[in-house]
Amino acid sequence: MKRKILIATILSTLVLPINVSYAAENEELLEETMSSELLDETQESQLIDDEPITEFEEDIEIEGLQKIDDTESDDSDHAVKDNPIENSNIQNRNVNVIASGRNSGGMTWVLYEDGLLELGGGSWALRNTNWDNYKSQVTSIKIIDTINPSEGSDGGFYAMFSNLPNLENIEGLENLKTEDAVSFTSMFNACNSLKTIDLSSFNTSKAKYMTKMFSGCHSVESLNLSNFDTKNVEDYESMFSECYKLSHLDLSSFNTENATIMRGMFSFCLNLQEINLSSFNTTNVKNMEFMFAHCRALKNLDLSNFNTVNVTNMSNMFFYTWKLEKIDLSSFDVRNVSNFDAFMEQANMIKTLDLSNFVTESCTTAISAFANMDSLEILHIPKWSTLKSTNHRAFFEKTPLKQISIGENFQMASYMYLRNLSNNEVWVDLNNEELSTVNLIDYHNNRGTNNVYHVExxxxxxxxxxxxxxxxxxxxxxxxxxxxxxxxxxxxxxxxxxxxxxxxxxxxxxxxxxxxxxxxxxxxxxAYIVSIPASVNLNETNQLQVSAENYQEGKSLIISTNEKVTLISTYDPTLILEKEITKEKEYTEPAHVLEVLDTKREENTLYVQQTAEKEIAGTYEGTINFTIDFY
The missing domain is CATH 2.60.40.4270 (Listeria-Bacteroides repeat domain)
Known part of the structure; x- marks a missing residue:
């Protein structure tokens, strides 16, 4: 019985912080320690057979724990030696322990039933961090002793508090020896419930990696990073992504001269309204993909100090920036950018976008680059090149452009989905050429010159x-x-x-x-109708002389077209000529030939009309050329 009680006592010691030392000096004290628990034989067997606890017994050496024989000992041989500071941290908590352990770096941990995860001293190591099985139960963390960064060239605090969805508070961050840390990657990643983080004690002078450091901190409303020394940081990928409640972010103290990756750095900061990037040096940055994607509350963004000469990927850079009203990218040098996919897609409030400085000679893909921009009416991309492009599909899709300037190296295509015009709209170029969308494509491609097209x-x-x-x-x-x-x-x-x-x-x-x-x-x-006697002299000129008396003042004569004149030979009345009268150029103005229908035809009569032009009444003569066929 005493042996069983002794084993139970050792196991209960193992679930406490490892730096608490115990010495078993006599049997009587051991019995007193367990007397309040009143263990029966079944409970003792369960304790002995509990595999997780047994594993801890095998894997963990408890500093200061003396070896106890299976044989009975004299009660006076045993006494407890407490470390009053360490012991108070554990035993003064009237809360049951759920689990405990030590990682491969020697750092100890204890998880209590009330959700407190207590971390003792040692070095951080991702291996054997056995609270992985209890992540959802951790609500607060207390660091009670110095913790060094993990070993190795990339040593740091990689994923130290990551994926603790219910963690609300961290106490004792000053006990982290951050001055030697190279990596802070994913340190607070997916701490969905964490509202505040006191980083005032952090020394990041040696840090190179801050990838996903605060990614997924959905509840954090503010971050004070004014003390961060970032001169050596190379990777900022997704550093603040999914910080849903973060509204303001001042990074004016950041030195980013060594940064190469800023992919997704602020992506999905849904409520971010203001961000200060005035100190950013982006000369060495190569990847800005998704950098500001889904910053849906951001209205203004000053990137005038950005140097993008080495950037190769800007896909989705401003994707879903719903409230961004204007943006000045005149400092951007994009000659090396190959990917512009969804570059500005769904930046819904921007009305005018001037990218006249964008020389996209390396661009190979720009799918939906300016698609679904609900307010964009004016787009200037005169130096945009499609010569190396493999895909510019949906380039303008569902964007209500009213003016676009494109250059000689831009080949239009129907799959770019330039807006369809309504029935009363037309594209007009600098020469006032009116074009449909379909016609514009061929018109521009065939001309091969810079042009500006606007909707009228x-x-x-x-x-x-x-x-x-x-x-x-x-x-x-x-x-x-x-x-x-x-x-x-x-x-x-x-x-x-x-x-x-x-x-x-x-x-x-x-x-x-x-x-x-x-x-x-x-x-x-x-129309006024008059009858004119007509006579013909069949001479070499084949001319018919027409004369008439006009007794109405203010009228002039007009010969009617398609009228037939019937002429009878004065020598032989049986010879009748019937020919149409045709107007010749020789007939002088203001004579206009008009047809007069529904007028009673009389033999030997030529009908003429009168115009409203004011003329003096009198005799009018006209010459009408026509050809007579001889019988």
Whole structure:
């Protein structure tokens, strides 16, 4: 029985911090220690057979623990030697221990039932960190002794507190010997419930890696990193990604001269409204992929100090920056960037984007680079090249562009999905050429020059001929003038002018610039009919002399077209000539040839019309050339 009690006592010691020393001096004290637990035979067997505890007994050497024989000992031979500071940290807590252990670096840990994870001294090592099985139960951490970084050239605190979803508080971070740490990668990664982190004691002068250091800290609202020395840091990938509640971030003290990777550095900082990057030196950075992706609350972003000459990947760099209203990228040198996929996709508030300095000679892919930008109307990319591109699919998809400037090295394609125009819109280039989206593609590619295309509303001019012959409608843009159309023909009437009202009170001036869609109404004057005696002299010129008396003042004569003249030979009345009269160029103005239908034809009569132009009444003569076939 005493042997069983002795084993149970040793095991209960093993679940305490390892730096607590015990010495078993007599049997009586051991019995007193266990008397309150009142272990029966079954409980003792369970303790002996408990595999995790037994493993701890085998794997962990307890400093200061004396070897105890299986034989009975004199009670006076045993006494407990307490370390009052260490012992108070453990035994004064009236809370059950769930698990404990020591990692391969000698660092001890104890997890209590109330969620406290207590860390003793030693060195951090990812191996044998046995609280992995209890991560969801950890709600707070207390570091009670100095912890050194892990060994090796990349020694540090890699993933030290990572994936503790319910962790709310960390006490004692000053006990971490950060001055020797090279890596802080994933140190607080996925600490979803952690609200505050006191980093005032951190010395990061030797740090090279801060990858995912705070990634997934969903509840952290602020971070004070003013004491961080980052001159040696090379990798910032996803350092602050998924810090959902972080609203302001001042990194003005950061020295990033050695940084090479900033991929996803601020991605998914959903509520980040302000960020100070004024000290950033990005000369050596090669990867900025997803750097600001899903910074959905960010309205302003000053990147004027960025040097991007060595960057090769900018895909998704500003993806889903919903509230970013404007951005100045005039300092960017993108000559080495090969990937622009989703570069600005869904940056929904930007209205104008001037990338005139972007020389994309190395670009091989730019899928959806400017797609789904709901407010973008003006895009300047005159030096963008597609010559090396393997894919520019959906380059402009669903972006309501109204103006775009592209250069000679930019080959348009239908799969870029430049916006479809409405029925009353048209693309217009610098030469006022009006183009549909389909036509623009061929037009630009065939010309091979820099050009600016903008969308204009296209107005329509329709003609109401008021019963006359049909006149084709016209389409034009603001600032141009409508073409003077052909005059409609109406039986019994002569066309006078076009008016903007049906009544004819407001004649239209075709020299006025186009400003709106318009309907014009034809205005007429009635046609006057006269009969003219005609005679023909069949001579070499084959001319018919026409003369008539006009007794109406203010009228002039017009010969009607398609009219047939019937002439009877003066020598032989049986010889009758019936030929159509045709207008020749020799016939002088203001004579206009018009057809007159529904007029009673009389033999030996040539019909002519009169116009509304004011002329003096009198005799009019005209010469009409025609050919007579001899019988």
């Amino acid at each position: 509303e296209q107005y329509t001019l329709t003609f109401d001929t008021n019963g006359g012959s049909e006149v084709s409608r016209q389409r034009s843009i603001a600032g141009k003038t409508w073409s003077v159309p052909e005059e409609p023909e109406k039986n019994g009437y002569i066309f006078a002018y076009w008016s903007i009202d049906k009544e004819g009170k407001n004649p239209y001036d075709f020299t006025a610039p186009v400003s709106s869609t318009l309907t014009l109404y034809a205005q007429y004057t009635p």
